[in-house]
Amino acid sequence: MEFHPHDLLKLKGEEDLICDSPLPDWVKESLSRAPFVVVRRAPLMKKLVPIGIRGESRSERFAAFIPYDKILETITPEQLVEKTSWKQNQRFHCIDALQSLPHVSKTLSRFSVRWGPTGSVGFELASNVYTAKPTSDLDLVVRTPSLLPMELAVDLRTQLCKVKVGVDVQLETPKGAISLDEYSKGKSPVLLRTENGPQLVKIQEIWNT
Amino acid sequence: METLTFEYNATRTIHQRSHVGVVGSGDLEVLLEPSSNGQAQITIRTGSEGFGDAWKAVLDRFFLVNDIAAKVTINDFGATPGVVNLRLAQALEVSQDVPNHQK
Numbered sequence: 001m002e003f004h005p006h007d008l009l010k011l012k013g014e015e016d017l018i019c020d021s022p023l024p025d026w027v028k029e030s031l032s033r034a035p036f037v038v039v040r041r042a043p044l045m046k047k048l049v050p051i052g053i054r055g056e057s058r059s060e061r062f063a064a065f066i067p068y069d070k071i072l073e074t075i076t077p078e079q080l081v082e083k084t085s086w087k088q089n090q091r092f093h094c095i096d097a098l099q100s101l102p103h104v105s106k107t108l109s110r111f112s113v114r115w116g117p118t119g120s121v122g123f124e125l126a127s128n129v130y131t132a133k134p135t136s137d138l139d140l141v142v143r144t145p146s147l148l149p150m151e152l153a154v155d156l157r158t159q160l161c162k163v164k165v166g167v168d169v170q171l172e173t174p175k176g177a178i179s180l181d182e183y184s185k186g187k188s189p190v191l192l193r194t195e196n197g198p199q200l201v202k203i204q205e206i207w208n209t
Numbered sequence: 210m211e212t213l214t215f216e217y218n219a220t221r222t223i224h225q226r227s228h229v230g231v232v233g234s235g236d237l238e239v240l241l242e243p244s245s246n247g248q249a250q251i252t253i254r255t256g257s258e259g260f261g262d263a264w265k266a267v268l269d270r271f272f273l274v275n276d277i278a279a280k281v282t283i284n285d286f287g288a289t290p291g292v293v294n295l296r297l298a299q300a301l302e303v304s305q306d307v308p309n310h311q312k
Contacts, residue, residue, distance in 0.1 A: 058258075059258050059259050059260065137234070
């Protein structure tokens, strides 16, 4: 089984989590509202997937692990796009970040990339539990298995700047994730998020093998 | 939104202003400006409240090693301590580059 950062995993409940410290109360409440966790960018341990639990505020984030065999369902960001999951969302008309998805989808289809929503919007689309806020940005992951030419990156950023909410794109490369905003400035170094932590890399080394 | 401030005594100077980082989840913007008052003065605006101790730990270590006189402005979007430390190092490196016209 393969898991990637941002994938959402459905589980039965808090009893299936493995962690070093006791679960805060908000984690239990959060999982009883929506039994979904997010795959973290960390090394896969033997049969354990590193995950994070999100609470209601930005300061509520908790790291733990879940054994493979306790995962009931895996939802990738791309699957949320394939299903055009926003069409079924009840809050489509009151949350700008949700409402901008059809436009963003049309824009990204011109770039022939695989992509999907992450963050609070992805979580809400996968779980059907109110998570995004009227002020939420739209976080996206865009798969870039091979070099994204700079002129395309600049074009993509320009197009996404026209969306009425802030769009925060992480480009997922074979080595880790970089920010589209930073990459499209064309300056070295850029911050690469790897499973062993963040590092600064030269722009020409991002896709080097 | 929470605003945190920190101050450290400093002996070294930086050459120029620098601005690194991005506005985006798990990241931060760092603006470093030269200062002549012999101090590093750091102001952090963050949407993740309640992490004052974690900020202090990262900044104590960074400004102990790099005792630069500077005004430091940070806009944080939930960056981890590892990301904060890298962005500070990156900002410092850019601020010590000699401007092109002086080369």
